[in-house]
Amino acid sequence: MCSVYIEVTQELTHKNIINKYIRFPDTPAARQAVSQCFYRKYGIPGVVGCIDGSHFKIVVPPKEEEYLYYNCKHYHSLNVQMVCDDECRILNVNPKFGGANHDSFIWENNLNTYVQSLHQNGEIVWLLGYSGYPQSPGLMTPFVDAESNNYNEKHMRARVVIENTFSRLKNRWRCLDKDRVLHYKPVKCAHIILACSVLHNIIINFGVEDTEENIGLQFERRMVESDQISYTEREATSDLIRGRIRDQLARRLL
Template identity: 40%
Template sequence: LLLPYLRNKGRSERVFKDRSNPLEVLSEKELLEKFRFPRHAIQQLAFDLEEKLRPETSRNCSIPSLLQICVVKMDFFNISGFPNVIGAIDGTHIRIKAPSTHEPLFVNRKGYHSINVQAICDAKLRVLNCVARWPGSTHDSRNLVNSQIHDAFERGELQGVLLGDSGYPLKPWLLTPFLNPETAAQTLYNTAHAKTRNVIERCFGVLKRRFHCLHGELRMKPERVCNIICACVVLHNLEDQMLEEPALEITEAGDEDGSGHYIRQMIVENIFSA
């Protein structure tokens, strides 16, 4: 007699999610209580996020203007005298719960599941480019090689250099530090490189402080986590744009190059030699 009752008790109740648009059904007071933003602010944010998160193609992406590039280069030069820099690049890991498919691919070298996020920022900590789609086991250099920003530099569409750590390959447009500096000039180069490139570390710190969800474990599917990361980056930039004009935006989404060695050495000889 109790069997049907016990079966029903063990069955979880189906929950039907409300698919209605809160902007259409909630009052101004309810919107403020639920989302902490008035209706017009939510509408503006939704519009801005839609524009920023739309996948970029060769038809809707634009090359930065010469003036924008010059401003970014000057901001970087003012840090430690490093010339021709248009961005600092690095990766950071956002922790996620173990996914149900391809789980081993998401385990990073520190042993936890994550999304490996590649970002490029300017001297004012604004994100110029973000790639959030690779599992935690992906190496930073592979992340770069498979990004649109890599192809844009290889085609010569962007005039300037990125600064990256020794985990990246040395290229004409991607300068890395000397692993074992042999001269005083190379040591000065490494010092200026480290001080200038440090902005990307600070950028990640500011981003994660603003959006605490990026500090903990995001317990959603990897695809949704990637969208959340990109949305946080867009909101990070929008907050800065309330105070300043928009920064240079670089369009997104190995082996060392001999000419990269030449360019790095020319900078050492012309800028950092006594």
């Protein structure tokens, strides 16, 4: 059984397989197609995906690296960041970071540079993320004030799709369920999550419907209030510019 598991996992996480089934839209036409789907469903222009992180429980890792995996919820995990489209298809997945890492840190060290490069080339697209992420030209977060309700409500309805993606993934593959623990080293756990993500997309591509048992969506709640972010003067100026982009988007939704 162990040899079969190793063989299947290795096949599913082969670079060619991953590139075939988990692909962030890599051309302007592909990004426009995703954006149009989001706009038709949720009324927000320019959206090429929703982003979030979710914790996947693992056993206690070796002592010398345990601190990397002990999260704010007081258990050991991988904090897996994903981007999905409007159909809960996974467009990008990064299972390499331990649970001690915040979502914003993973974003900065994963997709941020690529999404920023799209803006620098004149392409006005963005991801939707919760308020724990830093507002930027390529990542739209909700307003913290209650006056921008129309934008926030549309943002919230659209962003539910990434929560649904995690829920469907964990309910399909029960080894990933919130009440289960992956009993392997972190690297192997990451491979299992990646393999399940590939299978998740294959199921969507072939139009296999969720059973009633798998639809019980379990949304994770954020404790953003406890996150403290300090800014330098330069970062504050940059955030002002980023905020103006979000303001412009919000005005378009009025």
